[in-house]
Structures are given as structure tokens and as C-alpha cells.
Amino acid sequence: MMSKFRITKIALYGIMILWSTFVLMPLVWMVLASFKTRREMFTAPYDLPSALTLDSFERAWGVGLGWFIANSALITVSSVGLIILVSGTAAYVLARAKSVWLRMAYIAIVVGFAVPVAAVIVPLYQMVSAAGFVNSYVGLIIVTSAYGIPFTVILFFAFFLDFPKELEEAARLDGCSKQQIFFRIIIPLSGPAVASAAIFQAVFVWNEFLLALLLLNSPGRKTIPVGILQLQGEFTSDWPAIMAGLSLATVPLLLVFIVLQKYFVRSLAGLGK
Amino acid sequence: MNSPFGTQKQAGGRRTMSSGASNAILLLPALSLCMIFIFVPAMLAISGSLYSYGLTSPTRDFVGLGNYIKLVQDSIFWVSLKNNLIIVFGSIVLQIGIGCVLAAILDRGITFGSTFFRTIIFMPVIVSAVAVAVVWLIILDPNIGMLNKIVQSVGLTPPSLGWLGDPKISIWIVLGVAAWQQTGFMMVLILAGLQGVPQERYEAAALDGARGLRAFWYITLPSIRNILIVAVLITTIGGFKVFDFVFVLTKGGPANATQVLGTYTYLQAFTLGNLGYANAIAVVLLLIAVLIGWLQLKVSRQA
Amino acid sequence: MSFLEITNIVKDYGAFRAINDVSFSVEEGEFIVMVGPSGCGKSTLLRSLAGLEDITSGSLILGGRDITRDEPADRGVAMVFQNYALYPHMTVAQNMGFGLKMAGQSKADVKVAVERAAKTLRITDHLHKRPKMLSGGQRQRVAIGRAITRSPDVFLFDEPLSNLDASLRAQMRVELGHLHAELGATMIYVTHDQVEAMTMASRIIVLNGGDIEQIGTPLELYNKPANRFVAEFLGSPRINLFDGKIAAINAQTASIKIDGIADHLEISLSSDSGPMASGDKVTVGIRPESINDTAPWKIPAKISVIESLGRETLFYVNADPVKTLDPDAKDPLFAVHKSNQITAQIGDDISLGIPQEGVFLFNEAGETVRYPITQTAP
Structure with a gap:
């Protein structure tokens, strides 16, 4: 019994190590290769670099990498x-909506999520x-934001649906308007949802390619x-250099x-709702 | 009085107006951005698909369904559609399948090092698809690429045209690179679902005699049904949205073997200058998108 | 004109009518408790008073001012919620002062009002804490304090004690009673707990299916329920009901035939008895504490369950073939209450003496046609 248990454990660790290595190798090699000379890259591409030369970084930086990052x-x-x-304000209205019009607006936004930029x-x-x-x-910024909105609205919508209704009612009795309820009660209590949405969208916008390719193409303005x-x-x-x-x-x-990986992981937990 | 932003109040007066107005203030910025930059272009794509025109041409010639007739006879279009479907179904199998296995191991299989593995496997998700594609371009290089070395070291011959140069192989390589990047996302998504399954449920199942794989099949999978549906939807939407990988890895080549609807639209529009025809391809993509969006809505209502 | 006039309130949710043309008035300083089973409309009615629900028709006049369409904050009402609804990101003091702050009062004024309310409720020590750090009872006090701070014309309570444990609930009942006396404020209180209704109310409103069944003081409702519903709703254990038929009747007495019992139950009638005729089907009601050993008319029974509570004893007995009318029970039992300790065994025979003075009669429509003859203490 014991040995069967151990074999299972070893097999499970084996799977994890295998996939981790597969994932890690290209990234590690990317970093190692940047320290090589051009000659070394052809003679011994997979050995450790013989000396830590920063020449390739200088060449890459010279293209304007600093500007790209900025x-x-x-x-x-x-x-x-x-x-x-x-997205936060819109999702709040939509999550509290009873009218047919507002429900249609939500449907439109959900469908918008599936629309590829290329189309x-x-x-x-x-x-x-x-x-x-x-x-x-x-x-x-405006066009990219438009494509980030649907996903964020869906994310916030699910969060606001679960938001305790009584807190909003208490705020109404305390004299808050809808905007005040949103900014004074909902937002201060939505830290996890905001963090989660911000992480998703930061990754999306930072890596967005097609819009940036077409809309910012002068040399100093590339992302x-x-x-x-x-x-x-x-x-x-x-x-x-590459x-x-x-x-x-x-x-x-x-x-x-x-x-911040803990927060990245947590931000995904809200998606399954 | 019956403003579209009203909240269905029987009597009029201050309440209805102010509630409608504040709804509008909160909703309109997001809604109008989506309308202007997603739905208006979508409509224009549909109307534009009925014309023949170029990037700089001053006039548009109405051709009716001419572009669509051309489309159904265009073998590259069908290859593109097929490639999208390969990526959708291949990604569901690879990314969700492997993601599910990895997540299950992290959830209940191992304890030591689980954060470490999770962090590493998720890392590529953060990296832009363009950067991923460039690194893999070098790894797949037929002259000094790492993959060739590995294949040779186990005594096999790498494809003579190169991994991305062989039209029979290249789309599967694109699929593999996508899996390399995205599986971590699916793993973490599914893991979040798994961790939401209450321990008591496994204890009850153990008392009923379900352990290990049987517990996974009868308890775990049904418990994370909703998450799996979300995962399939996200993967499907992503599979039709795919552009960056193909654009950087193969530009749709060799000989259009890896063209997908997104890159083919781009090729027709910005390389060949056939805007009307590009719009017709785009409309097919749009129809698929609306269909998936509708499915997503059905599912999210149910959940 | 009364302090609060509620006139012809109707609330529809689509085709469903939650409140059906309800009218009543409340005098200043009254403690009104609205009770009823879940879905009876009591919470909807309270939320309509608060302005959290828009009523379909009807009017609300508070202190001579029409508040029917006012914003919740402009109505002069404060509400204590079932789950307290305290803002987790604010301290106790900020929670309590938020309404005044939103109304534009100066910081100094808010501070004074908050401290005064905190003193009344003995939560001064907790003012700087967050709600998360407080116990359930303390949170409940803060929620009440938030209402007091705003010095409203009417306090609204929506099942405020239902999240507390039994002993804390009993303690808070007493405290709320004190608070009511101390503030002299008008309070409207919703609960499904009849003990809260009986102990705290100046007047109880019994609601059922969106209609008011009866309004009155706790004892009025207990002793003179207008109908079977009210009689069943108040009193624990529930009133025992069983079927009967009027065999003979004249101005002074009625003779009731109970299936399975040879002797007829003879009942005296008085001026407040309703119309009855020979041959009518009636429902006979007897409260568990009215059943005794001495009454001449008896139902033979066997003890099924004994609940010894120390100072009192409850029996649940099987009086077959006489069945109580309890829709929930598979095997309907009579409840008998004795205010002393009794040693008995399950299965023992017992005679249920039904004193005619304690008997309720309800007609087929459920209306009370005969009330018990109440013996008020000398």
C-alpha cells in the first residue's frame, strides 16, 4: 500500500516537473542567450554564456526600447x-437593472466581448x-479601452450581483444618491474586484498588438x-540582441x-461565477 | 417619461427622472465606447462587405453579394476557417485538458512546492503573445533551433522544411505554442474552482467509497462544471480571436497554410488593399462571434 | 389626524399583489409590531414606508406631510436591518454619523449626535472600532445607534433580532422596550416571532397574504382574535382546533356534536357571539393552557410526547378519533400546557377536560363566532 502511494506521488511530481521545465526552458534560454555574443550563439547556442557581456542589451536598447516601455x-x-x-459604474447600473432596455444593454456588452478586433x-x-x-x-487609449470594457463589465457585474443589497438600502436611507452609493459604499468595498479587473486589463493592454500595430506606427510611439x-x-x-x-x-x-502572484491567482477565482 | 434608463416606476415625478439620469451618467461612458468602437465598426464591416474598394480609392463600387460569392469559392478562406476550428478544438483539448490535470494535482495531489509550480506554469500568461512568438521563432529555427537539437538527440529527423516551413506541420506548431502560453491560465482558473469545492463533499464521497480518480470523476468534475463551461467559452472565443501568434510566427504561411480568419482579413485589407473583400471575411468572423456571445449569455444565465 | 396615516397602500410585483389595499394609522409614541407568516407582505410594507420600495398606489402621511414619493432619506424615517447593514469600511462612529454627514451637518454636530446615541446604547467604548471587531449584540446596538443618531420621526425595524441567539434576543427585547420608553419614539417593527410581538407591542398588526387580518393590543388579539388565522398565529404551542357541528342552538347556549364523543359540548353564548344556526359546521378551538382536569366535558386521550420544561410541562396527546386540524402534522396531536411539574409516562391515559368558558368557535369562513369568557384577575 505504502509503495503504491509513493509511486503515485512521484508520478504526480514528475508531471508537474515535466510541464514546468517545458514552460521554463524557453524563458531561461531567452535570458541566457541575451548575454551571449553573436558568435557564441551559433557555435554553442545552449551552453552557458562564456562571459556576461551586455553588448546585446546596448544594441537592443539603441532601437528605442526605452521609448517602447514608456x-x-x-x-x-x-x-x-x-x-x-x-466599466465599474456601468456594471453597477446593469447589475441593479430591472428595465428591459438595460438588460438589452448588458446583452450587447456581453456579445461585444466575443467580437475579435480583427473582424x-x-x-x-x-x-x-x-x-x-x-x-x-x-x-x-480610447479604442483599446473600448475592447477592455466588455470583459470588465462582466467581471464587475458578477461581483455586484452578490453585493449585499442592504448596505445600499442603508446608504439610501442615509441620503446617498446612486453615484454616492457607488463611490462611497460600493467602491471602497470592492477592492478585490477592482484589483482583479485591473490585473486582467493591465495584462491585456500591455500585450495588445493589433490595435497598437495599426494605430501607433510612428517610430517613437510604438508599444x-x-x-x-x-x-x-x-x-x-x-x-x-533580440x-x-x-x-x-x-x-x-x-x-x-x-x-504579486497571489493576487493574480485570486483575481481568477471570480471568473467562474 | 418612459426613458430607457428608468427603472419602471409607475408614478412619475422627481424620482423617475433623477434615477434615470443617474443611471445614464453611470452607464453611458462604457456603453457609448462599446457602441462607437465595437458595434458601429461591426455595422460598417457588414455594409462595407457589399462594396469593392481599396485603402486609398476615392469611390466604392457596389457589388452586392459579390464578395461573398468570391468568398465561398476562395480555398484560402476555407483553410482559414478550418485553422480557426483546429485552434479552438485543439486548445480545448490541450489547454483545458492539461490545465485540468495540473490543477487537480496542485489541489489534492501534492502539497510541497505547489505555489512554486503554480507560479512557474502561469508565468507565460503575462508575456505578450508577440514576445512568446519571437522566442519560439528562434527555438523552432531550422538551423540552430533548440527543438531540432532535442529531436536529433533522441535520434529522429526534424522536418526538412523547418517546423514552421512545412505546411502539414505548421498549424499544429502554432497550436502548441498557444498551449505553452495559455495552459497556465486554464490551470489557475480551474484550480480556483477546485479549491471552492468543500472538503466535506470529498469526505462524504470517501464514506460512500469514492476516492482518487473516481472521486475526481463523480465529485470534482460536476462540482466545477460552471468553471469548465467558462473555460471552454474563453478558449473558444480566444480561438477565433487568434491573430498575434499566427501573424508573428508564420504571417499565415507557408503558402497560407496557417492563415486564420483574423490574419486573412488583415492580409486582404492592409497588404492586398481589398477592403471590401476583407470586410466579407470579417463578417463571417463577426457572425461566429455573435453566436458565441449568445451561447455565453445562455450559459451565464443558467449558472 | 394621526401621526402616521397609511391609506389604501397597494404594491404589485407584476401580476403578484404583495400588499392589498392596506390602511391603518399610528399614533405618536406607539410601538407597532407587524407579524405574519413569511410572504405575508409585512417586510414589503415596512420597506414601502422606508421608501425602499415604490408603492403602486396609496398614500403615506407622516406628521401631516405627504411622504408617498419622497426619497428615503427625506422621509424622516430610520431603519434597522436584519443583517445590521453596517458599512464594513467605516468605524462605528462613522457608521452612526454617515446619515447626518450626507445631510450636510457640521463635523461638530455629527460628533455630538453620535456620542449622545452611543451613550444611550452604552457603546461609547467601541466608537473607533470597525464593525468586524464587534459581537453580534454589539453590532445590533450600533445599527440601532445609527438610527437614533438621525433622530427620525419613525423608527423602522426589519426583524432586527433574528440573527441573535436566544438569550441575547431575550435581553435585546427588554432593552428595546426600555429604549422605546426612554426615547418616546414611534416605532414600527416587523417580526415573524410572536413572542417579540406579544412582549413589545403597543399594538400588533397581523398580516396575511397582503391583507390585514386584525389590529389590536397583544391581549386583545390573544383573547379576541377576529378569526381562526389570528387565533392560530398567536400562542405557543398553537391553539388546538377540531371539527364540530351545531346540534342545537338558542340565544343563550349552543350544543355541539363532536364526532367520536357521545356527549355534546354545551357552550354559553353572549352578545358578542356571531350568527350561527343549527346544522352549521364549526371549528372548535381551545388553547393548550385552558385544558384542565376538572371540566365536565372530556375527551379521552393517550400521552404521546412529554416536554418537561421545569416550571411547566407540555403534553402532546393523541385523542383519536378526535383529530386536531393541523395541516403540517401527519398524526395530529392535542397540545396541553400545565404550569407545574408533572410525572407521567408516554402511553398513559389522560382525560382532556374542555371547559366551556375557554372555547373558541369559528364558522366555515374562519370568522370567530364565539370568544372565550375571559377571567381577568381580580
């Missing part, structure tokens, strides 16, 4: 803020360029995903994740 940060922070604010990209690009918002941060593609295009065979650029673009984010 652009992505600006766009992520603004979009996430906008998404959380408008509307032609008219969308024409609209944005007709409005003169190509290569404008504001243009990309990281678009910038990485440029990097890859410019350094066709300079793999250490890897260095990828490392610079992803490792800080991965470190943030490792520190």
Missing part, C-alpha cells in the same frame, strides 16, 4: 484607469484615421509588442508577477 506604460495606466472607472479592424482603422487619431496616444516585432525585423540574425530586447521587455513584468 509608451506601453503610459497607455496601460491610462487605459486601465479608464476601463475600471467606466472590425478595417472600418475601425478608417474611422480612427478619418478622425485624425492615428499616431495619437489618446486614440489608442512593446510592436517594438519587439520591429526589433526582430531589424536584427534578423542578431539573436542575442533576446536581450525580449528580456528587457518581459523580465520586469515577470518579476512583478512573481511578487
Whole structure:
């Protein structure tokens, strides 16, 4: 009996280690390769780098990686803020709605979640360029936010449905208007939902590619995903530089994740409702 | 008085108006953003699909259903649709299947190191699809790529055209890279569901003689039914939304073998300049999206 | 005009009518308890008074002012919720002062009002704490304190004690009674617990299916229930009911035939008795404490269950073939209450003496047609 139990345990650990290695190897190699010289990359691509050279980082940085990161940060922070604010208020109204109109509005937003950017990209690009918002941060922030809203509304909607109704009623008796109830009672008590939505949307906006590719294409205004593609295009065979650029673009984010992983994981728990 | 934002009050007066007005203030920003940037373009895509025009052409020629007639005869369109379906069903099997197994092991199989494994396996989810694709481009490189080395070291021959260069293999490689990135997401999602199953339920099942795999089948799976449905929906929606991986890994090649509806729309619109035709492809994608959105709604009502 | 006039209130939820044309008035300083089974409309009525539900028709006049369509906060009412509904992110003091703060009162005024209310409820020591750190009883006090702070014209209570354990509930009942006397405030209180209704109310309103069954003081309702529903609702254990038929009747007496008993039950009638005729089917009611050993008319029975409570004893007895009318019980038993300790065995024979003075009669419509002759203490 005991040995059967142990064999099972070993098998289970084996599965976990196998998949973890599969997941980790490309990432570890990405970092290691960034320290190699171009020659080393061809002679001994999978050995440890012979010396820690930062040349490839310099080359990658020279493409404008700093700008890419700054652009992505600006766009992520603004979009996430906008998404959380408008989705939160909308989800609150929708979660308390009784009228047919409001129920239809919710249905429209849920259907909107399934719409791929690629399916509307032609008219969308024409609209944005007709409005003169190509290569404008504001243009990309607003359009990206629009695509982050449906998921966030769905997330908040489920949370607000479970929100104790009596607290809102007490607030009405205390003289709060609907806006006051939302900002003074609901939001202070929605920390987990807000954190969860912010994490999801930060990852979504930071990594968003197609909109950024089309709407911000002047050299100084690219975001990281678009910038990485440029990097890859410019350094066709300079793999250490590409890897260095990828490392610079992803490792800080991965470190943030490792520190906050508890919250990332918790934020997913609300999805199954 | 019967404003669309009213809350169905019988009598009029101050209440109805102010309640409707505050609903509007809270709801309209999100609703109008969605309308302007999701639904209006969707409508324009539908109307645009009836015309033939280019990116810079000043006029549009009405062609009726001409674009659609072209579409059903276009083998690349059918390949794209097939590839989307391969990614949808392949991802459900790989990502949810493996995610489920990993989550079950983390939940009840092992205790030591579970946070460590969970963190590592979730990590790729944070990385942008473009970065993932570029790293894998190098790993899959036919000259110095790691995968070739591994395959050779176990005595097999890697495909002569390269992993992404062989039209028979390339779509499956795209699927695999997607699984590499997304499985951690599914694992954590399912794990959250598993941890919500009360311990008493397993104890009751143990008393009834269900343990191990049988407990998993009879107790665990039914208990996380809702989460699994959400997982399938998210994967399906993601499978039709897929763009970044294909765009960076293969650009739809070789010879359009990995084209999906998203990249094919992009190709027709921004590379070939056939906006009307691109819109027709997009409309097919839209119809599928609306269908899934409707399914999602049905399911979420039920849950 | 009364302090609070509630006139022809109707509340529909779609096709379902939750409150059916209800009218009553409340005098200043009264403690009104609304009771009834779940779904009777008592909570809906209270929430309509608070303004949390919009009524379909009818009017509410408080202190001469029409508040029918006022915002909840403008009505001069305060509400204590079943789950307390304290704001978890605010301290006790902030919770209590929030209403005044929203009304734009100065910080100093809010502080004074909060401290005064806290003193009344002896929660001054907890003012800086968060609700999470308090016990159930303390949270309940804070919820009441929040209402007091606003010094409303009417206090509304929605089953405020139902989340407390039995002993704390008894203690809070007494405290609420004191508070009512101390503040002299008008209170409307909803409960499904008849003990709370009997012990605290100046007047009880019994609701059923959206209608008022009866309004009156606790003893009026207990002794002179307008109908079978009220008689059944008040009193624990429940009143014993069984079927009978009027065999003979004149102005002074009625003779009632009970199936399975040879002798007829002879009942005296008085001016407050309702119309009855020979041959009518009636329901006979007798409260558990009215059954004694000495009455001449007896029902033979066997003891099924004994509940010895120390100072009192409850028997549940099987009086087959006489069946009590209890829709919930498979095997309907008579309840007998004795206010002393009695040693008896299950299965013992017992004679249920039914004194004619204690008998209720209800007609087929459920209306009371004969009340017991109440003996008030000398």
C-alpha cells in the first residue's frame, strides 16, 4: 500500500516537473542567450554564456526600447484607469437593472466581448484615421479601452450581483444618491474586484498588438509588442540582441508577477461565477 | 417619461427622472465606447462587405453579394476557417485538458512546492503573445533551433522544411505554442474552482467509497462544471480571436497554410488593399462571434 | 389626524399583489409590531414606508406631510436591518454619523449626535472600532445607534433580532422596550416571532397574504382574535382546533356534536357571539393552557410526547378519533400546557377536560363566532 502511494506521488511530481521545465526552458534560454555574443550563439547556442557581456542589451536598447516601455506604460495606466472607472459604474447600473432596455444593454456588452478586433479592424482603422487619431496616444487609449470594457463589465457585474443589497438600502436611507452609493459604499468595498479587473486589463493592454500595430506606427510611439516585432525585423540574425530586447521587455513584468502572484491567482477565482 | 434608463416606476415625478439620469451618467461612458468602437465598426464591416474598394480609392463600387460569392469559392478562406476550428478544438483539448490535470494535482495531489509550480506554469500568461512568438521563432529555427537539437538527440529527423516551413506541420506548431502560453491560465482558473469545492463533499464521497480518480470523476468534475463551461467559452472565443501568434510566427504561411480568419482579413485589407473583400471575411468572423456571445449569455444565465 | 396615516397602500410585483389595499394609522409614541407568516407582505410594507420600495398606489402621511414619493432619506424615517447593514469600511462612529454627514451637518454636530446615541446604547467604548471587531449584540446596538443618531420621526425595524441567539434576543427585547420608553419614539417593527410581538407591542398588526387580518393590543388579539388565522398565529404551542357541528342552538347556549364523543359540548353564548344556526359546521378551538382536569366535558386521550420544561410541562396527546386540524402534522396531536411539574409516562391515559368558558368557535369562513369568557384577575 505504502509503495503504491509513493509511486503515485512521484508520478504526480514528475508531471508537474515535466510541464514546468517545458514552460521554463524557453524563458531561461531567452535570458541566457541575451548575454551571449553573436558568435557564441551559433557555435554553442545552449551552453552557458562564456562571459556576461551586455553588448546585446546596448544594441537592443539603441532601437528605442526605452521609448517602447514608456509608451506601453503610459497607455496601460491610462487605459486601465479608464476601463475600471467606466466599466465599474456601468456594471453597477446593469447589475441593479430591472428595465428591459438595460438588460438589452448588458446583452450587447456581453456579445461585444466575443467580437475579435480583427473582424472590425478595417472600418475601425478608417474611422480612427478619418478622425485624425492615428499616431495619437489618446486614440489608442480610447479604442483599446473600448475592447477592455466588455470583459470588465462582466467581471464587475458578477461581483455586484452578490453585493449585499442592504448596505445600499442603508446608504439610501442615509441620503446617498446612486453615484454616492457607488463611490462611497460600493467602491471602497470592492477592492478585490477592482484589483482583479485591473490585473486582467493591465495584462491585456500591455500585450495588445493589433490595435497598437495599426494605430501607433510612428517610430517613437510604438508599444512593446510592436517594438519587439520591429526589433526582430531589424536584427534578423542578431539573436542575442533580440533576446536581450525580449528580456528587457518581459523580465520586469515577470518579476512583478512573481511578487504579486497571489493576487493574480485570486483575481481568477471570480471568473467562474 | 418612459426613458430607457428608468427603472419602471409607475408614478412619475422627481424620482423617475433623477434615477434615470443617474443611471445614464453611470452607464453611458462604457456603453457609448462599446457602441462607437465595437458595434458601429461591426455595422460598417457588414455594409462595407457589399462594396469593392481599396485603402486609398476615392469611390466604392457596389457589388452586392459579390464578395461573398468570391468568398465561398476562395480555398484560402476555407483553410482559414478550418485553422480557426483546429485552434479552438485543439486548445480545448490541450489547454483545458492539461490545465485540468495540473490543477487537480496542485489541489489534492501534492502539497510541497505547489505555489512554486503554480507560479512557474502561469508565468507565460503575462508575456505578450508577440514576445512568446519571437522566442519560439528562434527555438523552432531550422538551423540552430533548440527543438531540432532535442529531436536529433533522441535520434529522429526534424522536418526538412523547418517546423514552421512545412505546411502539414505548421498549424499544429502554432497550436502548441498557444498551449505553452495559455495552459497556465486554464490551470489557475480551474484550480480556483477546485479549491471552492468543500472538503466535506470529498469526505462524504470517501464514506460512500469514492476516492482518487473516481472521486475526481463523480465529485470534482460536476462540482466545477460552471468553471469548465467558462473555460471552454474563453478558449473558444480566444480561438477565433487568434491573430498575434499566427501573424508573428508564420504571417499565415507557408503558402497560407496557417492563415486564420483574423490574419486573412488583415492580409486582404492592409497588404492586398481589398477592403471590401476583407470586410466579407470579417463578417463571417463577426457572425461566429455573435453566436458565441449568445451561447455565453445562455450559459451565464443558467449558472 | 394621526401621526402616521397609511391609506389604501397597494404594491404589485407584476401580476403578484404583495400588499392589498392596506390602511391603518399610528399614533405618536406607539410601538407597532407587524407579524405574519413569511410572504405575508409585512417586510414589503415596512420597506414601502422606508421608501425602499415604490408603492403602486396609496398614500403615506407622516406628521401631516405627504411622504408617498419622497426619497428615503427625506422621509424622516430610520431603519434597522436584519443583517445590521453596517458599512464594513467605516468605524462605528462613522457608521452612526454617515446619515447626518450626507445631510450636510457640521463635523461638530455629527460628533455630538453620535456620542449622545452611543451613550444611550452604552457603546461609547467601541466608537473607533470597525464593525468586524464587534459581537453580534454589539453590532445590533450600533445599527440601532445609527438610527437614533438621525433622530427620525419613525423608527423602522426589519426583524432586527433574528440573527441573535436566544438569550441575547431575550435581553435585546427588554432593552428595546426600555429604549422605546426612554426615547418616546414611534416605532414600527416587523417580526415573524410572536413572542417579540406579544412582549413589545403597543399594538400588533397581523398580516396575511397582503391583507390585514386584525389590529389590536397583544391581549386583545390573544383573547379576541377576529378569526381562526389570528387565533392560530398567536400562542405557543398553537391553539388546538377540531371539527364540530351545531346540534342545537338558542340565544343563550349552543350544543355541539363532536364526532367520536357521545356527549355534546354545551357552550354559553353572549352578545358578542356571531350568527350561527343549527346544522352549521364549526371549528372548535381551545388553547393548550385552558385544558384542565376538572371540566365536565372530556375527551379521552393517550400521552404521546412529554416536554418537561421545569416550571411547566407540555403534553402532546393523541385523542383519536378526535383529530386536531393541523395541516403540517401527519398524526395530529392535542397540545396541553400545565404550569407545574408533572410525572407521567408516554402511553398513559389522560382525560382532556374542555371547559366551556375557554372555547373558541369559528364558522366555515374562519370568522370567530364565539370568544372565550375571559377571567381577568381580580
